[in-house]
Each structure stands twice: as C-alpha cells, then as structure tokens.
Amino acid sequence: xxxxxxxxxxxxxxxxxxxxxxxxxxxxxxxxxxxxxxxxxxxxxxxxxxxxxxxxxxxxxxxxxxxxxxxxxxxxxxxxxxxxxxxxxxxxxxxxxxxxxxxxxxxxxxxxxxxxxxxxxxxxxxxxxxxxxxxxxxxxxxxxxxxxxxxxxxxxxxxxxxxxxxxxxxxxxxxxxxxxxxxxxxxxxxxxxxxxxxxxxxxxxxxxxxxxxxxxxxxx
Amino acid sequence: xxxxxxxxxxxxxxxxxxxxxxxxxxxxxxxxxxxxxxxxxxxxxxxxxxxxxxxxxxxxxxxxxxxxxxxxxxxxxxxxxxx
Numbered sequence: 001x002x003x004x005x006x007x008x009x010x011x012x013x014x015x016x017x018x019x020x021x022x023x024x025x026x027x028x029x030x031x032x033x034x035x036x037x038x039x040x041x042x043x044x045x046x047x048x049x050x051x052x053x054x055x056x057x058x059x060x061x062x063x064x065x066x067x068x069x070x071x072x073x074x075x076x077x078x079x080x081x082x083x084x085x086x087x088x089x090x091x092x093x094x095x096x097x098x099x100x101x102x103x104x105x106x107x108x109x110x111x112x113x114x115x116x117x118x119x120x121x122x123x124x125x126x127x128x129x130x131x132x133x134x135x136x137x138x139x140x141x142x143x144x145x146x147x148x149x150x151x152x153x154x155x156x157x158x159x160x161x162x163x164x165x166x167x168x169x170x171x172x173x174x175x176x177x178x179x180x181x182x183x184x185x186x187x188x189x190x191x192x193x194x195x196x197x198x199x200x201x202x203x204x205x206x207x208x209x210x211x212x213x214x215x216x217x218x219x220x
Numbered sequence: 221x222x223x224x225x226x227x228x229x230x231x232x233x234x235x236x237x238x239x240x241x242x243x244x245x246x247x248x249x250x251x252x253x254x255x256x257x258x259x260x261x262x263x264x265x266x267x268x269x270x271x272x273x274x275x276x277x278x279x280x281x282x283x284x285x286x287x288x289x290x291x292x293x294x295x296x297x298x299x300x301x302x303x
Contacts, residue, residue: 056288056289057291060288060291061288064288093291099293100291100293100294102242102243102245102294103245103246104245105243105245106245107245107246107248107249145243145245147242147243147293147294148293149293172243172245
C-alpha cells in the first residue's frame with residue numbers, strides 16, 4: 001500500500017508521518033501542496049503543523065492549496081484520509097469534516113500526552129483497534145477545542161462518528177471529542193498525534209494502532 | 221484610464237466576530253485582565269478581526285467573506301464600503 005502525506009508551507013509533522021508510514025510497512029509519498037496530483041496513492045495523511053502560519057484561521061489558507069482539489073475528489077470516492085491536528089483543522093475548513101476547532105478554553109497551548117478511548121472501529125483508521133481500546137497519544141495544539149452546533153453533535157453521537165474521545169479533556173472540546181469522521185466514514189480527523197508515537201525509541205509505538213489500521217481495513 | 225480606475229478602488233472594511241453564543245476564550249481572557257488593571261464594570265468582551273481591503277469592485281466581497289475571510293460555522297461577518 002502507498003500512503004501520501006501532504007506537505008504545506010509550515011507543515012511540521014510531515015516527516016514524522018512519512019516515518020510512521022514506513023514503520024507500519026507501507027510505502028510513503030510526499031504530496032506537495034502546489035501539485036494537483038495525489039500520485040496514485042491508496043490513502044492520504046494531512047499532517048500537523050502550522051500551515052501558512054495559521055494566518056486568518058488554522059487551515060483556512062491550506063484549504064485552497066492546489067493539492068486539495070484532487071484530495072476532495074479522493075474523499076468523495078471513499079479514499080481513506082487522516083487529518084492530524086492542523087490536518088484536522090484543514091479538513092474542517094475544507095468541509096470534509098463537520099464542525100470547527102476553536103481556541104482551547106484555558107487559552108494556553110497544550111503539549112502533553114493524553115489518554116483517549118477508541119469509540120468506533122468502523123473507520124479505516126481505527127479498524128485495527130479494539131472497540132473501547134484506550135491509547136496514550138501526544139497532543140500539541142492551541143486550537144483543539146472541537147465545536148459543532150447541537151444538532152451536528154447529536155448526529156455525530158447517534159451515527160457513532162466520534163472516533164476518539166478524551167478520558168481527561170485537555171482543551172474544552174465538546175463531548176470530550178478528540179476525533180470525528182465524515183458521513184462516509186472514510187475521512188477522519190484527530191487532534192492527537194499518532195505519528196509522534198510510532199517507534200519505541202520515542203517512548204511508545206501506540207500510534208501505529210491508528211496508522212496501521214488502514215492496512216487492516218484494506219486486508220493487506 | 222486603467223491607472224485612473226485603479227486609483228479609484230473601493231476601500232472595504234470587513235468585521236469578523238465569533239457568533240453569538242460561541243465560546244470566545246480570547247474575549248474572556250481580555251475581560252478578566254481588565255479588572256487587574258483597575259478597569260471595573262466590564263461585563264463582556266468579544267475579540268474579532270478587522271480586515272481592510274482595496275478592491276476594484278464590491279461585487280464579490282460577500283463571497284470572499286463566506287468562503288475565506290470568515291468561517292460561517294463559528295463566525296459572523298459584516299462589511300462596508302469605507303470610501
């Protein structure tokens with residue numbers, strides 16, 4: 001399987017994501033923001049960082065980068081997409097995921113490891129996890145406070161589209177939401193960073209539970 | 221002629237603010253800082269964003285506000301032609 005990682009000006013977790021992809025035994029490909037080309041990959045990770053300096057709103061400018069055209073088509077065709085942190089923000093700005101990520105309620109940047117629970121295994125990025133499995137994953141963000149209007153929140157819960165939930169809420173996020181998926185369940189956004197724990201040298205490789213799920217789902 | 225038209229561009233002022241009812245931690249931080257400086261009686265503070273542009277035509281300003289300058293799921297906007 002070949003997995004693409006988008007690279008915007010200001011992405012800073014792209015190398016980690018590429019490394020994580022290699023660690024899980026897949027082939028990694030960089031997808032440059034200015035190229036409207038997904039290079040025929042089977043899945044895409046939109047990594048964390050501060051694309052375009054977070055100017056205007058996090059993800060607001062990246063959303064119009066050339067690579068986003070084919071990415072939106074890929075999403076419509078059911079292609080697996082994982083947005084991590086700034087990648088999650090980009091996907092909400094692009095309307096590929098519902099809601100938005102607001103400033104943390106306590107107004108501080110949060111850099112920590114948090115415990116999360118896998119709320120659904122019915123996505124390509126959690127298919128290899130156990131239902132209810134608890135993971136410890138790093139978070140590092142200023143705007144991770146998930147917001148959606150009450151109707152959208154109710155629908156997300158009803159359709160079991162909350163993918164990860166914090167056991168201790170680090171940012172004020174609605175319903176302790178750490179990650180959600182789209183209606184088609186192929187697009188997932190997470191605030192925690194699975195790619196930052198993809199090697200025991202980094203203290204843990206629990207993030208591979210998320211990343212390598214896409215292989216499990218594909219039956220590779 | 222073209223130079224003259226450019227010089228006559230419209231000045232637009234766009235105001236983007238958090239939607240009513242949406243938690244505004246930035247405004248709240250400012251509100252709680254004011255009494256620390258001795259300013260009493262401030263009940264609410266909301267922090268928004270002011271965007272000034274010079275455009276050749278105002279026809280598409282509303283679309284700009286909806287598609288890029290604001291995020292309609294969390295923010296509201298208003299705009300005016302300043303001159």
